[in-house]
């Protein structure tokens with residue numbers, strides 16, 4: 054079983070990234086051969102600072118290990134260290150239509166937030182497809198916001214296999230049962246994300262405990278007082294119930310049974326405390342790992358070598374089947 058997932062370069066990751074990303078990476082790495090990629094090439098598709106990118110790449114690497122990725126077992130690497138990824142994106146763009154890319158809702162949302170809409174923002178899903186397909190991936194652990202990109206990846210793989218001959222494994226997305234779409238605590242109709250929405254409703258993994266407590270205390274709920282999971286009617290409180298489940302491992306039913314109609318005040322406080330407990334050990338490991346630049350660079354160099362080996366046969370097969378002269 055091959056497992057692959059990517060995460061944008063940043064140390065500023067959220068509770069949403071923890072729920073749909075890190076938590077699933079740690080669990081799936083037990084099930085086979087896993088690769089986790091800091092997708093630094095994706096980071097240049099929206100406005101950014103070069104110095105910030107360097108910092109974000111090292112910070113993102115530290116966060117993967119801090120949340121439980123084992124370097125003995127899994128491959129962690131930066132996308133730009135394995136040129137096959139950029140090459141695969143170009144080759145796969147021949148098997149991707151303009152119409153498909155235009156339908157991507159993330160592009161539609163993000164392009165309205167940018168002053169300068171780069172061509173890279175539009176073609177980004179092709180690079181992501183290359184990330185996944187180059188490693189003959191069976192399983193892709195992701196959150197719900199990446200579902201459309203994964204479906205596109207499957208379509209591209211099938212089209213390429215049909216046109217040029219069987220080349221790629223067609224991957225399956227793996228989504229968490231609870232917490233596949235964590236929402237902004239202030240605007241529960243929006244995804245929790247650092248790039249948009251009220252920052253007071255965005256919980257970062259590296260937030261100070263008191264900042265986390267305050268964000269939960271002031272979370273938006275509704276006027277009833279019943280703690281119940283019903284995302285259609287009660288998006289704010291349902292989000293908190295899911296977060297409680299993510300932080301403690303308790304089922305939605307057990308959480309509803311425990312809090313029921315005892316009111317929102319205590320519940321919000323307890324969810325905040327559960328998240329503080331969840332993130333404290335991660336923050337401690339993160340600070341240690343992040344302090345050692347050379348150590349992180351060594352881990353990345355080791356990962357890059359393994360990822361080059363893992364991707365080389367597939368890239369060679371792509372060139373071969375597409376008709377390029379091989380020397």
Ligand code: TYM
Nearest residue numbers: 058059060061069070073074181195196199233234235245
């Ligand atoms: P990125 O960096 O935005 O997010 C990393 C992971 O976190 C998940 N996630 C969430 N899950 C639940 N609730 C949320 N509010 C939330 N916010 C983010 C994302 O679904 C993702 O799994 N395009 C990808 C990176 C990527 C990739 C790949 C992923 C590039 N190549 C290949 C998988 C395979 C992205 O921008 O993720």
